[in-house]
Amino acid sequence: MNIRLQLFELEDQKWFPHVIRQGMLDFLRFMISKLGAYKPALPLLQELLERTGRHHITDLCSGAGGGIEGIQQALSQRMGTTIYVTLTDLYPNLEAYRYLQQSSGGALDFIPQPIDATAVPESITGVRTIFSSFHHFPPSVAQAILQDAANKKSAIGIFEGASKKWYELLLLWLFFPAIIFVATPFIRPFKVSRIFFTYFFPLIPLGIIWDGTVSLLRIYTPQMLQHMTNKIDTPGYTWRTGKVGSRTGKHVIYLIGYPAE
Template structure:
């Protein structure tokens, strides 16, 4: 699937109910964590941290922090030291971030104030990451995110958990409605609103299927990313992009950049 369509996702709309958006993001976080969707990115992140001599990740556009627990644990184990992660977002999901902070014993923390990925404050340090969110941005804004990292000499890793294939699209339409119904009671932190808007008024499942479909169509392929990089002014800065992962549900498209 080489096409990219800039359609709209419900969770991006300001008018979209916050409770539905958070229910959708909580499901995404649960599935990414349980499937280990970003397992294949660990060697890339380890190399990026090692090259930049960092032990701290600042995650941008964190949403509900999908998969960050397993990533933090996996990186810490691989590197033999504790890797700290700070979550941030333009619309911070405070309750979920507090839950992740408690669950991780403080190795995951968060910034409660809104953080714009196109203009990250100089005071915020660490290797920048964006998981499952870069596709939300049209090319002009995506370029600004990359340019901001390059201008501030910050390393950045962008990861999309998908192969971008029609098979994934068909599985989303046929299998996900069943999966959503089965796993929702096990998502934590527990919320009655999540049950209500899944089983009584199914706005969360409808939103997940719609946004999942649009997400696959919006994801940038490595070719798209290479074309975007040609617009970035980044002297003495190295970029890498490609695909990793060869297991079902564990394919990842990535873009990594770091100062020389």
């Protein structure tokens, strides 16, 4: 699928009801965690941490923190030391972040103030990551995010859990409605609103299917990401992009960048 369409996602709209948005993000977090969708990206994350000598990740555009707890645990196990993660977002999901902080024993924390990924304060350190969110941004904003990391000599990893193939749309349309109905009671923290807007007035499933479709059409291919980095002129900074993973549901498109050692 070598096209990209800048369509609109419901969760990006200011008028979209907060309770529906959070229900959608909670489902995304649950599925990414259960599927281990970003397991193929672990060696790339480990490389970024080892290249920079850090044990701390600053996650940008965290949403509801989709999959980050499992990533933190797997990285800590791989590297033999605790890797700490700070969650940030322009619109912080504080309820989800507090839940993750508690369940992780403090290995995950968060910044409650809004953080703009195009202008991250110098005081915020750590390897920057963006999971499942980079496609939300049009090329000019996406490039500004990369430029900010390069200008501040911060390593960054961009990861999208998809292969950008047409069959992924068919899987989304044919199987995800049933998966949503089966999985919803097991999502934590439990919310009555999530049950209501899934089974009685199914705005959450409809939103998930719509936004999932649009997300696949908006994701940047590795070639598009490479073209974007070619426009960033920062001496001593290296970019790599590609695709990892060999199983359905575990393909990851990535872009990593890091300053010279």
